[in-house]
Amino acid sequence: MDRKWIDRGMENLYAEFGETRVEKAVEAVKKFQVDVPSWTLGAFGGGRFGDYTSPGFARNIYEKLDDAAFINNLTGAASMVATHVLWDFSKDGMEGDYEIARKVRDECRSRGLFLGGVSPTCFTSGSENGSFIAPDGATRKRYVEQTVLAGRIAEKLGNKVLGLWFPDGSLYPGQVEIRDSYELMKKTLKESYSAISRDVLILIEYKVFEPNTYSTVIPDWGTAFVLARSLGENVGALIDLGHHHPIANVEQIVAILLAEKMRSGFHFNISYALDDDQAVEPNQQAARIFYELYRGGAVASSPSKNWAYMLDQASGKENRIHAIIHSIDSLHLSLAKAAIVDTDKLKEARRAGEIMLANRIFNDALINADVRPIVAKARMEKDLPADPLEAFVKSGYQKKIESDRK
Amino acid sequence: MDRKWIDRGMENLYAEFGETRVEKAVEAVKKFQVDVPSWTLGAFGGGRFGDYTSPGFARNIYEKLDDAAFINNLTGAASMVATHVLWDFSKDGMEGDYEIARKVRDECRSRGLFLGGVSPTCFTSGSENGSFIAPDGATRKRYVEQTVLAGRIAEKLGNKVLGLWFPDGSLYPGQVEIRDSYELMKKTLKESYSAISRDVLILIEYKVFEPNTYSTVIPDWGTAFVLARSLGENVGALIDLGHHHPIANVEQIVAILLAEKMRSGFHFNISYALDDDQAVEPNQQAARIFYELYRGGAVASSPSKNWAYMLDQASGKENRIHAIIHSIDSLHLSLAKAAIVDTDKLKEARRAGEIMLANRIFNDALINADVRPIVAKARMEKDLPADPLEAFVKSGYQKKIESDRK
Amino acid sequence: MDRKWIDRGMENLYAEFGETRVEKAVEAVKKFQVDVPSWTLGAFGGGRFGDYTSPGFARNIYEKLDDAAFINNLTGAASMVATHVLWDFSKDGMEGDYEIARKVRDECRSRGLFLGGVSPTCFTSGSENGSFIAPDGATRKRYVEQTVLAGRIAEKLGNKVLGLWFPDGSLYPGQVEIRDSYELMKKTLKESYSAISRDVLILIEYKVFEPNTYSTVIPDWGTAFVLARSLGENVGALIDLGHHHPIANVEQIVAILLAEKMRSGFHFNISYALDDDQAVEPNQQAARIFYELYRGGAVASSPSKNWAYMLDQASGKENRIHAIIHSIDSLHLSLAKAAIVDTDKLKEARRAGEIMLANRIFNDALINADVRPIVAKARMEKDLPADPLEAFVKSGYQKKIESDRK
């Protein structure tokens, strides 16, 4: 990807999509930021592959932040680290600790990073009967307190984004009374909400399956929406790409949330089976989602309109840092594609009722064009490597951590 | 299914579920009513099977009402006929006519029937560019007017239930601006709503696919819910079992709508592939849905709480009247199962955290018990045949219509 | 479920389905056996629920066999224990040991149990790059040797059934050359096959997803079939209900395997999301599968025609022993339903082209009838409790193991 290659590519893009659109795409890419989750950098269970973890994984929060800082230095797009209260700010894995969070925030600062989205950890030990709908009041209270603490950390130490996900639901028909579960969830959410600053953007994540299978208490965007609206203006939905039925039209969910002016957020990852939590590939779905976000002013936009973006991926086998840089790169490419769509030609084709031509104009940007030059240019203008993954491979960092972290 | 068989069956049900529950189930079955759609009784295209239609189909509205009346006489559960404006109340297939509707209503009466749910026909000729989101204002106006007329027919002549379904959406990415489509739908709905009596229960149907494939403008219950709430208290969602992703948990949608106090409706049918519109089988899903409806007071309940129920099926190959009676029977069985669940034992098992036992108690009613005796008893108490399909087969009606309607 | 209740139920079943069919169903239930997997009884990771395991889990192979024996004593249907080489017959989790297997077999015998189906453990530690298609020849050799050992254990100590499942595949497009993977799998299978006795029934399991997501090397029954045929007559397919796309018609796979005379096997469990490995419920799908198996002479049949049946479930939250007994009960009920289908009436309805009537006749056995009396009678004739789960609950066993196994 040398300078000439980039220039020729840009010339072709200018010729096809117009310089203004292409340069706006460059600007958008320069602005885009996505949280890197601390947990992806640590030892993530290989699951069926036994106790395997890809070599060089970070053994503690300091090493995680070292890796995150290295990634941010290469990509310029990952200055914020997403955290989980019980994984990152807890002594015993049962309760969070504000002081630890403050210390982690300081460690971030010293590496040029910030604390990004914060989540209470409502799964893990002690959640076997649920969290916000646990039949036992003491258990619910424990999770509410953790959630309120997470809200305070988000407000005082982080970027004012609080992400909520609950493992609650049921494995078998009859196990719970579905309607009661929903009502209890609503009530416990209200309880938590009332104790959290209105300055915090609270995002309610939905998930159609897993860990419960027959029912999950917030299965779809509709449920998240209704619950969010029942709380207040500072509450939105949290979309994770792997949390839907296969072939769901996620870009349409984005469009409706934008139309309804519900500021929301994304957990990016990719899935082939169900909720695979794999690294993002620059596919059409991602580009179509970014098209809605970009047209709706929710990305590379003003802080008050920008949605919250976070990677949420787990690398059981693949190199974790490769996987994160690859995802950031894929999001950059998707955003660039979205930004160059020739909306004038598109409108014209639509006005003429020319279905195939409209589709072709859309796909010329989203599928056919090579937007790597746009992304490369954006990076170079920020004095960053054109290809951050290549730069990572050449840096020797992986070798170093494999040897240091034995 | 002789008297003895029924009595022995009832004895076993009493012994297992208690006489009170079982007799309540009998009462519920006696009360349950479901609309029979006029279109199912006519010539419904065999699709891929060419121009085949199952023999004896009704050739006009009078024959449809004859068949409906015969079905009602056998089942006691189908006194209302659902109609479509352009199929049933139109001279030209483009506009509805109140006078025709009045005449059909009178024909119903003379057969002991009533006009049930009414729908404007927003698909068929002239809808190729959409209905409520057609780019052309005149087209939208035409569909709004038809919808308002349908509302008036529902209010003055029918059971005050208006069902809305729109074929609008897109086949290919880029064909429409998804967000604009949603906003236009919302606007056109508001326009129609403002001209319809608040006494009418308006139901917004959603459908994830078809006839458009890439996007449908109201794809899921969440969208229907948000749109319904944006209109007013007399608007609900219309659930059709075949309009979801496979393995969607529809009973949970019911539970949430009930929790949110949105009075809604059902189009019953069954599907193995996608939206097959086949006759209902008495499977667990149906029983689980009825469990939520029954517990929520939405079935066999007071007129103001009862949801609206309609069959929506098409019989390309199978005998149409068999298929309708089979569906009614299946709904009766499902309701009976739902009504006998031993909720006391269930609560106890849940309180003890016994997951498998709770599931077994639930399944004992929903899967294991034979509830045909309950349904037979309910019918016999209304002086109806215990097995209406057997009665139909023996009646000679099919032979008669095949010969009369050549 | 007292004697009277059972008698009345049997009378009703006799009246509807004929005494011959119903008594044949009783005999079939008496004969049916299914392997209980040792692993389900141990500590099975709670996954997302943290380190939770349902209380009283077996801490070692002896306790697992104690539990299995208790289950067999209550159900009379679970005399065989399925084992995994690296979980049950290995010192280091990397290699199997014939002597340990012999010892486990002896422990089985002393408890009235037998060694059932044996599987090499091709996942867990060391499989992160695959097993039979691992790029590294030494790794492949290790798994081939383990497989051959498993074959020897199955032949000499077990029931001569060897089940093979491979985690091999890829997470991302491009990761492997798909065609090469398939060819290497075929080759490695051949290598293993040639060293295993022809007396062993070898079953090749397929799985559409997981642990790999983009591709699994044996994704569907077709692939398993082609590979099995390429080896020899003593090789079949292994069907696990959770290993398909949602709404796959598994009973049709059974029918085709029977038509092609490929003796095969089943891993029973149930799933709501994907491969949930939950306890079996007595639903229609199970009954339809048993209908094919029963009509094809593959169940409750002669040893040479009988397929191999095994539970394969994991109980993260629900009581493990409840879950196993529930599954066995569900299989019994499903078999009983399959056996009573009135195939004479069914043929007649089909001959007359009466689609709905055929479906109703089928469903009368598979959905509507209450077959618990059949299963209860079968058990009582074997001097077993009519309801083995109730008997388990009353036995005090759970309390005992919870206290003993702290």
Next chain:
Amino acid sequence: MDRKWIDRGMENLYAEFGETRVEKAVEAVKKFQVDVPSWTLGAFGGGRFGDYTSPGFARNIYEKLDDAAFINNLTGAASMVATHVLWDFSKDGMEGDYEIARKVRDECRSRGLFLGGVSPTCFTSGSENGSFIAPDGATRKRYVEQTVLAGRIAEKLGNKVLGLWFPDGSLYPGQVEIRDSYELMKKTLKESYSAISRDVLILIEYKVFEPNTYSTVIPDWGTAFVLARSLGENVGALIDLGHHHPIANVEQIVAILLAEKMRSGFHFNISYALDDDQAVEPNQQAARIFYELYRGGAVASSPSKNWAYMLDQASGKENRIHAIIHSIDSLHLSLAKAAIVDTDKLKEARRAGEIMLANRIFNDALINADVRPIVAKARMEKDLPADPLEAFVKSGYQKKIESDRK
């Protein structure tokens, strides 16, 4: 898309993928041919949209061939026309006529076209009880005779490719005995096969759903494979992209068929919901499929190794000729992407176990690169327009047929 734009694009492709690969891609695109189905050009029912057909549709076989010839002249890739016996070679819609076929062949020739793949029409009128498994022997005989005639037309007049698809199956459980259906299909296939020349490549199409829903008699590639193998060497499987469960890995099916040396065929189209039969978009799935086909020597290869390729799409709303040209263009793009994959770098990354890098190398060709210059160059070297759809729009042909064919 001017010359300069193309040259710059080619330069960038040379730089990234090497001149050899890129020029091989140009050659492959020049060679690629795909059958155009006559039916797509005619009046294809708008389905739910009523009797709408996109304007200018061909009213008879002559007009269809006129359109096909125009498309071929613009694309140089569509010299063969696929036909259906009862749609194209029949007087009464019930029986085929060799003489009509000969006449159509002559009409093709006079327009520079050839007769491509031929299919008996086993659906449409008279197939309501099935075709090859119809219970009535006379019906089966009728379809066998039509199939044998189609084989003779394929052999003597066409390109020696015969495609078979059957609507047979069932709508409801119990309607047919699944195993008997399979065995009857096998038998009827054998009967037909024995009367068809061994020079004809016979392709058996599978389809998981529709028009039957509960079961289709050849639901998946495995069934097609087993049936094909049971007939002879000249029989393969026919893959239609819309005939699978959502998210099926179709490229893997291709890879296995290639590994098993079963020469097969493709019906190209795209689907968002189920079997939508829409125009092909140049998405990753298409590129991944072409990667397997190209690596396996099944595309742009020798006549004896080349698979059979056909479009199978229906345009209810979109311009039919646009849709066909778009599909051809998309196949060209997909083939070009497949051909430039840097397999050397890929092998190296795989050898090093670098999962993410292998995926990125793969995606650089399949997703990131802009291959429109390759396709444009291939066309220009054949003296064809670089963008055939643009050329069509400019040609005035659409206006002409809309006016001529009123």
